[in-house]
Amino acid sequence: MTEAPLTHLGIIMDGNGRWxxxxxxxxxxxHRAAERSIxxxxxxxxxxxxxxxxxxxxxxxxxxxxxxxxxxxxxxLRSFIKRNIDSxxxxxxxxxxxxxxxxxxxxxxxxLRAAMKRTENNDGLSLILALxxxxxxxxxxxxxxxxxxxxxxxxxxxxxxxxxxxxxxYLPDVPDxxxxxxxxxERRLSNFLLWESAYSELYFTEVLWPDFRKxxxxxxxxxxxxxKRRFGNVDPD
Ligand code: FPP
Numbered sequence: 001m002t003e004a005p006l007t008h009l010g011i012i013m014d015g016n017g018r019w020x021x022x023x024x025x026x027x028x029x030x031h032r033a034a035e036r037s038i039x040x041x042x043x044x045x046x047x048x049x050x051x052x053x054x055x056x057x058x059x060x061x062x063x064x065x066x067x068x069x070x071x072x073x074x075x076x077l078r079s080f081i082k083r084n085i086d087s088x089x090x091x092x093x094x095x096x097x098x099x100x101x102x103x104x105x106x107x108x109x110x111x112l113r114a115a116m117k118r119t120e121n122n123d124g125l126s127l128i129l130a131l132x133x134x135x136x137x138x139x140x141x142x143x144x145x146x147x148x149x150x151x152x153x154x155x156x157x158x159x160x161x162x163x164x165x166x167x168x169x170y171l172p173d174v175p176d177x178x179x180x181x182x183x184x185x186e187r188r189l190s191n192f193l194l195w196e197s198a199y200s201e202l203y204f205t206e207v208l209w210p211d212f213r214k215x216x217x218x219x220x221x222x223x224x225x226x227x228k229r230r231f232g233n234v235d236p237d
Contacts, residue, residue: 004048005225006178010200011041012056012192015184015208028072033210035080044214046091046125048221052174053127056192060100060134077131078108081115088115092124098170099133100141128171135194142168169195176200179224181217183209201227 016030023029038055045053058073081095088095095115104112112129145168149155155164166172176196180189185206189197203220205212228235 004045004050005221006050008052008054008175008177009045009050010054010056010177010180010193010197012180012182012186012190013037013209013212014182014186016210018184019208019210028069030208030210031069031073031076035076037209037212038080039084040212040214041217042088042093042125042127043091044217046093050125052177053125054098054130054174054177054193055128056130056133056190058099058131058133059191060132060137061191063103063132074105074108077104077129078111081108081111085115085118088127089119089122092122093119094122094124094126095119096126096128096171096174097131098128098138099131100137101131103132126174128174130192134191135189135197136191138170139165139195141170165195178229179203179220181205181220183207183212199229199231201229 013034016034017027018030019033020027020030041053041055057077062073063070085095095112095118097112097116101109101112112131142165146155146160146164150157150160176198177193177200179201180192180197181203182188183205185204187202187204189202193200201224203223205216205220207216
């Protein structure tokens with residue numbers, strides 16, 4: 001396998017509902033089928049040497065979905081961790097999470113925290129689950145932390161710069177993603193990693209998430225290798 005061209009990949013796993021509906025199934029069956037794609041992505045990224053894989057599993061806006069669907073996704077999250085934690089751990093995967101985790105129900109939250117604790121010293125792929133995550137919420141939470149320090153007299157407003165904000169995000173030690181993939185043909189970020197994606201390459205594919213396999217990831221990496229990343233600079237002569 002060729003080496004990964006990037007350190008941090010973000011994926012917006014979209015299209016589960018449409019995948020299920022197109023088969024005459026209930027939407028939740030699409031979420032169930034998503035597990036195979038998650039498995040493939042984790043395995044491929046691990047083998048290729050990607051260091052961080054962030055999966056947008058549940059957004060701050062997803063709480064607005066019907067109660068039954070939300071409960072199903074939360075139960076799936078819990079059972080996904082239970083079923084996969086041994087194999088993730090033996091593959092040296094470090095389980096991490098980003099988002100307003102305290103919003104999660106007790107069951108999945110307990111399972112998640114136990115998985116994070118058990119795998120915290122692993123040196124393989126860091127699998128970051130974005131749960132009750134919103135880019136705007138993350139920025140708002142960072143602003144609150146900074147405002148508290150100002151009120152306490154620990155810093156002055158003029159001291160606030162980009163570095164201050166970056167260091168108050170949920171996972172300040174994780175580098176920005178070089179690429180974000182969104183499946184299912186939608187072309188937007190939907191509140192995913194708003195600050196961190198400032199210079200991310202965006203990759204959109206028509207493939208629905210439950211159909212997304214290693215070869216699709218390989219195509220995305222090949223596309224990434226062809227991108228010219230200038231970060232506001234110009235190409236050297
Ligand atoms: C997007 O498809 C998917 C979601 C909002 C939820 C994703 C949840 C999982 C993959 C399962 C839980 C997570 C883990 C880590 C096991 P959609 O429902 O918006 O699809 P649609 O756009 O076709 O309706």
